[in-house]
Amino acid sequence: MLSKNRIKYINSLKIKKYRQLHEAFIVEGAKSVLELLDSDFRTEFVLVTQEFQQKYSTILTRHNVPVETVTVQELEGLGAFQTNDSCLAVAKTKENAFLSPVPGEYMLMLDDVRDPGNLGTIIRIADWYGITRIVCSRDTTDVYNPKVIAAAKGSFTRVSLYYTDLNQYFGNIKDKNQKVIGAFLGGSPLYDFKYPADGGIIVMGNESNGISDRVAEFVTNKVTIPRFGAAESLNVGIATAVMLDNMRRQVPV
Structure with a gap:
């Protein structure tokens, strides 16, 4: 049976200030936890059902991580998932390390993306299209x-994020001629745009307000995803996928 202290600790990690205080976060579900164990994140402990422990005993033993067996009811009471019949892990956060543009590669920049589901989806999309760095x-x-x-x-294990003041970031990067492609409602049609082969930064903005005026000053190419129907706007995750898909058509990995 889980101790009260462990339950309290895990529940505290649902709140940002306690994640920062303990430098730790929660990972739920078999796929994400298994990818966590195979990554360079440090795992504090894993809570598993008996079924999960039996199925993945070799992997759990190989990683030498503290494991505690719990019931399905205990897991569901702890995590954010409505149903979780496998596992939950607590891992240590990473340092907020500077990410510099790399010649020949593209990176993403997110300007005030507020919805957690959108950010998680964008990380997964970035991983799909071979983008490993997001500012x-x-x-x-x-x-x-x-x-x-x-x-x-699980894509969070392969995509690095760096949080900073975006205006300061542009002042700190060495290549002042860096191409910066921003998604705007009033930009040039995306399908007519030629992505530079030597890489750059693709900027996506806030769900309601788009890219801020301050960040827009650094954008060298404003593009828009052409609309053919009557929808008012696109979800930022979907818009990111369209931007990256068109980039990869022109600039293979």
């Missing part, structure tokens, strides 16, 4: 939010 404004939701981790489906 986020300080107002962008916390990557270690349980809803972000859940939506990322």
